[in-house]
Structures are given as structure tokens and as C-alpha cells.
Amino acid sequence: MARVPSQGTSAIRLGSQLIVEESQQAVFFRDGKALDTFGPGRHTLATQNIPVLASVFGLPFGGESPFQAAVVFVAMKTFLDLKWGTKEPVLFRDKELSMVRLRAFGKFAVRVTxxxxxxxxxxxTRGLYTTEGVEDWFRDAIVARLTDVLGENLTTIIDLPRLYDELAMGLKSRVADDFAKYGIELVDLLMGAITPPEEVQKLIDERTGMGALGNLDAYLKFKTAQGIGEAAKQPGGTMGAGVGLG
Structure with missing residues (x-):
């Protein structure tokens, strides 16, 4: 996307030539609002092909008076391999592990329709006049919906492996609906990974190794048994030490 001029407006004289490249559209823009749109090709600017000029600027029909506006050139191609991710960990309320901070990242593809x-x-409306600014807005919108999708579909991250595809599809559907309201098609969205802190990942690995125990009480019993086993391996350690046999 490119805005001409980059700030403010410039005097555009009727009769001037507007050249729009393939896979682009040019939008005349003033006071936060789009006035008219031109597709690829060479266009001669006149009140005949921009009727809004007569009503908005009061220009005489067929006249050559200049008017103040900016032109926003919008690429209509598909943008592939755009990256999204959480800038900061997202706080998730886990029914098994309490509050867990999660990070997530992936890729997406969009095009303006x-x-x-x-x-x-x-x-x-948002004052985003650069491609980088728009891409940041895309990423923020995806992460905002990620929080919603996790809260609605996941109760514990222990279930994350079996729900991964479902979460990815739910996120893609929700974001696609959001983007459509702004004239944007979400061509694809991939979820690369959702990762908890290292210490939480270790808990998940241990739970998985036990055959996915159903509650924390069972997990704590497992950890107690694991601790006794480790103590028995130490020099002088015995299985009966401290248990009060005899």
C-alpha cells in the first residue's frame, strides 16, 4: 500500500492522468473517507468519471479546477507467508494448572477484495497509511481472537495436542469473519505452535507419560511415588526409611 502524498493532501488538477498498475486499485481519499476508486489502467481525471467531485468539492461539470485530496494505491494481490504471534504471553485460565501464560505464532495470507x-x-479510520502499519493491525486482530478461541474451546492445555486442529480451524473462521467486514479476505491461516512456559511443559510431559491422569490428586500421588523412587536410588537410601516399619 502507498499513500500519495504520504501526509496531508495535494492539489490534483482535473485533466491529469492517473496510472494504476496491474493488481492495484487507486482510491481518492480526503478527510478520512474514500471518495472514488479506479482499477488498473490510465485514467483522465474529470468530473465525468469522478461525479463525487462535483458534489463534495463543488467543482463545475467539465471544469479544470484543482482539488485537494490524497490517493491511496492498494495492492489487490495475495500476500503470502505473513507472520503473526503474541508479543507478550497470553494469560489462560487452566482448570488443572491454574493460570498459565501461553505464547503462540503462525503464518497467514490475505488479500484486499x-x-x-x-x-x-x-x-x-485507524490512520494506518503504511503496509507495515496495516500488517501490525492484522497481527493484533489475530491474537485478540486467539484469546477468545482458547477460552471457548480449551479447558486445560493438557488437551492441547488433540484439540490443535480444532483450535486452528476455529481461529481461522473467526478471523475470516472479522476481516471480511473490512474488505479483506483471509486466504489462509496456520497455527505454528502454542507453547507454555518450560516448567509447565514438563508437567504436561509427565502427565502424558502417566497416561493422562484425570486430576491433580492422582498427579501428586505420582510425584510422591516418583520422589520415593529417587530417594531409594541414593547411597544408603532404602524404600522403608522413614515409613515406620516394625
Whole structure:
């Protein structure tokens, strides 16, 4: 995406030539609102092909008076391999492990399907005039929905491996609905990983090794037994030490 000029507006004279490259659309923009859109090709600017000029700027029909506006060039191609991820860990309430901080990352692909709607709702309303700014907005929107999807579909991260595909599909569906409101198609969204802190991952590995015990009481019994076993391996350690045999 490119905005001409990068800030403010410039005088555009009727009769000027507007050249729009393939896979682009040009949107005339002023005061936070899109005025008109042009597809690929060479266009001569006139009140005949931009009727809004007469009503918004009061320009005479067929006249050559300049008007103040900016032009936003929007690429209509598919943008592949864009990355998303949590900037900070997301706090998740786990029914087994209490509060857990999770990180997540992945890739996504998007394309603009309605340039004028996109400019009105994203570029103008949010003041995002650079490709980098728009991509950051995409990422923030995905992470916001990730929090919702985790809360609605996951009760404990111990179940994460078997629910991974379901969570990814739920996130993609929710984000696609959100993006469509802004003239954007979510072509694809992949969830690379959802990762807890290292100490929590160790707990999950131990639970998995036990055959997925059903509650923390069982897990604590396992840890107690594990501790006794480790003590018995130490020099002078015995299975009966401290148990009060005899």
C-alpha cells in the first residue's frame, strides 16, 4: 500500500492522468473517507468519471479546477507467508494448572477484495497509511481472537495436542469473519505452535507419560511415588526409611 502524498493532501488538477498498475486499485481519499476508486489502467481525471467531485468539492461539470485530496494505491494481490504471534504471553485460565501464560505464532495470507471499504474502515479510520502499519493491525486482530478461541474451546492445555486442529480451524473462521467486514479476505491461516512456559511443559510431559491422569490428586500421588523412587536410588537410601516399619 502507498499513500500519495504520504501526509496531508495535494492539489490534483482535473485533466491529469492517473496510472494504476496491474493488481492495484487507486482510491481518492480526503478527510478520512474514500471518495472514488479506479482499477488498473490510465485514467483522465474529470468530473465525468469522478461525479463525487462535483458534489463534495463543488467543482463545475467539465471544469479544470484543482482539488485537494490524497490517493491511496492498494495492492489487490495475495500476500503470502505473513507472520503473526503474541508479543507478550497470553494469560489462560487452566482448570488443572491454574493460570498459565501461553505464547503462540503462525503464518497467514490475505488479500484486499474491496479497496474502498478497506480504505474507509482500516486506512482512514485507524490512520494506518503504511503496509507495515496495516500488517501490525492484522497481527493484533489475530491474537485478540486467539484469546477468545482458547477460552471457548480449551479447558486445560493438557488437551492441547488433540484439540490443535480444532483450535486452528476455529481461529481461522473467526478471523475470516472479522476481516471480511473490512474488505479483506483471509486466504489462509496456520497455527505454528502454542507453547507454555518450560516448567509447565514438563508437567504436561509427565502427565502424558502417566497416561493422562484425570486430576491433580492422582498427579501428586505420582510425584510422591516418583520422589520415593529417587530417594531409594541414593547411597544408603532404602524404600522403608522413614515409613515406620516394625
Amino acid at each position: 474491496n479497496a474502498q471499504l478497506f480504505v474507509n474502515t482500516v486506512v482512514g
